[in-house]
Amino acid sequence: MKGNEAFAEAAIRCGCRYYFGYPITPQNELTEYMSRELHKAGGAFVQAESELAAVNMAYGGAVAGGRVLISSSSPGIALMQEGFSFLASTELPLVILNVSRGGPGVGSIQPGQADYYQATRGGGNGDYHLIVYAPSSIQEAVDMMEKAFSVADEYRNPVMILADGMLGQMMEPVILPEPLKAVDIDDISKAKPWALTGTKEARPHNVIKSLYLKPELLENNLRKLKEKYDKAKEALVExxxxxxxxxxxxxxxxxxxxxxxxxxxxxxxxxxxxxxxxxxxxxxxxxxxxxxxxxxxxxxxxxxxxxxxxxxxxxxxxxxxxxxxxxxxxxxxxxxxxxxxxxxxxxxxxxxx
Incomplete structure (x- = not known):
């Protein structure tokens, strides 16, 4: 399979049911594949009007407890950085696929690895981290997809798979994972009790926010995030x-x-x-x-x-x-x-x- 199409199919098989994106080379085949195939699995594909819109749609899908994928390439990912900061602040799971290209600016459509700082240091504001995986083959990226979704859910944090234009555009033999059953919409509140699913079950209201007007409350939240990041440093290194x-x-x-x-x-x-x-x-x-x-x-x-x-x-x-x-x-x-x-x-x- 071509890399981008394999990435998309793997995400669907791993239970992704919500994809928000905006076309940009060299990852367009992924968006096209999702537009054709995601609805067949009962999912929702939305082509947003911009990368800014796409990341905020993904924020909404994550708030509601969905298993969400978003993808783009280098300058598009740059536009999404504010959203990543919000997602990390509010502890929301999201899988991000960056099929990176040359830069800075618009740069080129050929492969590049100059998004390393952007991925590992973060282009958004504040003390936060993305968990970042870097596959070296299409097969590894496919195998990584379920791990990325599981880690995003476990750590309630955005996870980026940093591929590059070569992996997205090349073709290799690939063994696809067996499809996982997606979480039914009626079971989201059990799987993710923090999600905003309404209070039909007579549970207390959930609140998801990144605004802390009292400094001590923000500091307490940042300490909690740091504990999570310290745990990741011990448990996730590969x-x-x-x-x-x-x-x-x-x-x-x-x-x-x-x-x-x-x-x-x-x-x-x-x-x-x-x-x-x-x-x-x-x-x-x-x-x-x-x-x-x-x-x-x-x-x-x-x-x-x-x-x-x-x-x-x-x-x-x-x-x-x-x-x-x-x-x-x-x-x-x-x-x-x-x-x-x-x-x-x-x-x-x-x-x-």
Missing amino acids: YSKSNLEDADVVFVAYGSTARIVEEAIEILEKDGIKAGLIRPVTLWPFPYAAFDEIDPETKLLISVELSQGQMIDDVKIGSKGRYPVTLSGRTGGILITPSEVAQDAKKALEVIK
């Missing part, structure tokens, strides 16, 4: 690793770029250079502990990104000053090649000799 034991150089890469690095490692191995890889699966929380598994004799860490260098800051935090850290990357929608990554590693190793 990463994969390879060849860290005696590596001369260790690459750090996420998403589709990690697959390019795997081939670069094979090139270096032929030249007698041992290379390892840390692939963060969660970008927030970031797997800093993975860096404690690197061989103390490793000479260099290289952050490989389709950006001018954003994840590199987290790589430096994880390295704790134990290793030199450098960047290998391309921008403008140009994919870096395995040979370029290998050459960058050789040049950097020569410099530190």
Whole structure:
């Protein structure tokens, strides 16, 4: 399946019944697929008049207890940041799919990874976090979908799947999950007792708000959110690793770029250079502990990104000053090649000799 269509089908099979979106390349196939298929599963598709409208419609769907998906690409996601801050503040679950492209501004329609700061640091106001997953294949993204919805529900927090234009547009074999039964509308108040479902059951009124006029009430709410984020840092970190034991150089890469690095490692191995890889699966929380598994004799860490260098800051935090850290990357929608990554590693190793 094409990536965008696989993402959409996986969401439907994972119980998503509400989708709000606005077309933007390179994720339009997802919106088109939802417009054709979601109603067949008893769901509701709405094409909003803008990204701002879409995120606020999603806010409304989440308030009512729905399993909601929203998707866009980089500049569209930028317009949704205020809504993400509101959703985090009011502790509402939402799954966000960002099929990222080049920027800043309108940028290009080719793949990019320059949304790392936006995803992991947040473009909205205040102390909040999105939980962020970064798949490296269409299959991993499909497998990640149910986890994203479950984590969003458990933590009552927005979850972003940060893909990129390459994953959205490429085609790969994929095994789709067995369909899950969506929560019936009459059972939402049992599954999500905090939701605004009316008080026909004679329950007390629920209140969902992000306005706290008394400073101490806002501070108490932020402390509660911090406790949740601290729990996420302990429970949700995911990463994969390879060849860290005696590596001369260790690459750090996420998403589709990690697959390019795997081939670069094979090139270096032929030249007698041992290379390892840390692939963060969660970008927030970031797997800093993975860096404690690197061989103390490793000479260099290289952050490989389709950006001018954003994840590199987290790589430096994880390295704790134990290793030199450098960047290998391309921008403008140009994919870096395995040979370029290998050459960058050789040049950097020569410099530190």
